[in-house]
Amino acid sequence: MPMDVMNEPMISDTGVRAAPHRARVRSRRFAVAGALSIALALSGNQVFAQERQVPAAQADVMLSYAPLVKETAPAVVNVYAERMVQRRMSPLFSDPFFGRFFGEQMPGRSERQTSLGSGVIVTGDGMVITNNHVIAGADDVRVALADGREFPCTVLLKDDRYDLAVLKIEADEEFPTVPIGNSDDVEVGDISLAIGNPFAVGQTVTSGIISGRARNAVNDGEFGFFLQTDAAINPGNSGGALLNMKGELIGINTAIFSSGGGSNGVGFAIPANMVKVFLKAAEDGETRFQRPYVGATFGPVTSDIAEALGLKAARGAIISATRPGSPAEKAGLETGSVIIAVNDIPVEHPDALLYRLTVAGIGNTADLTVERDGQVSHVALPLDLAPEDPPRDTRVIAGSSPFSGLTVENVSPRVAEELRLSGIDDGVVVSDIEQGSTAQRIGFARGDVIVAVNDAPIDTTATLEDVAGEKPGYWRLSINRGGRMINQIFR
Incomplete structure (x- = not known):
């Protein structure tokens, strides 16, 4: 099925339906189970359940997300990106005779196009996270708040590999924000809310669950580590917020798998921990986002490779080559070794390895769990920028x-x-x-x-x-x- 990257906000409703009571026994069962009601507290203080529980009574199902939405929705904005495009013109239309008929609509003339997406305000002074594809090639970027006010923006940092961009609202005032959560705490089955502006119909909220983690091969970019949700996401939701029940940002909605452009309940979001690293680079004044340099080439561990190496599961990233003098070689990583975890977090595939090293942060040291010849060891890998040797001499x-x-x-x-x-x-x-x-x-x-x-x-x-x-x-x-x-x- 084709994958659509959203150029406009995404949203729809996923209803929660309570099963009908079929007998008194069942009613009594619900009444007893009611004592175990969920603490999905959607009150002003957003008290969050210490332990995840399945709804056990009718009252649990009738809880509302409204207080959480009221708290977070003001920080989700519409992003308008305008660009000048040149329409192609057939040589036929260069004839003045045809020009009299087509006038300003003649192909080949410059015209201004506007694309629509979503964004999330993450700092009080107006820094906004959105997708790079929402603002790519734009000459002018503006955001519209939920209260109707519009502001011009400056693009501080963008990267098409990670499909992220940081905007700065050009206004001297305090803006509502959404706190950034820890996406590593997210589990499959957790409830999630998506907020954005699908099809330009206005700010919309949809609900669902986290359907998967560490998804890769989602788009054509180099980044391959996404959260998957069945909260309805549609064109226009790009750059919008994926929230947990604490009202924290756990992802930036980015893409859907769809045969017709609409939501099929398979949406993807860039994890919040990646957003944190990207945002810090923008706050530090970086003009280009850079990831740690390893100096090694990695491949997926297929079932055949796992069987040949005696691995218990076809998971991890196998080293296929190392560059002489690179951090990988200096750390003792060898061709044929398999990296199965970073800082004790399992690595599912090479894209997950790159993600883990990137979010660990430049200047830190990553603890790699490496399996080779049936033995498991730990390797300390310094995370630094790639060397500029020889000097680029532009x-x-x-x-x-x-x-x-x-x-x-x-x-x-x-x-x-x-x-x-x-x-x-x-x-x-x-x-x-x-x-x-x-x-x-x-x-x-x-x-x-x-x-x-x-x-x-x-x-x-x-x-x-x-x-x-x-x-x-x-x-x-x-x-x-x-x-x-x-x-x-x-x-």
């Missing part, structure tokens, strides 16, 4: 060569991490391209690694800049694009 290429308009950098582990260069350890990479430049017209793309020019290896940005200043009779380029070599000649 240069903008000018002149009249095919490279005119390129911004290039030397490849280092950090640059490779930022630009997602898999299996590339050195060389010169394109990090940006000037609009309308020669390089753009030729077809260069961000992430292209320039390997050679006229059969001469390009090892540094300084080398490329020197070569670009020459005037040969032709240019023979060798470029690595996503692992595929492209050879092209220009005259």
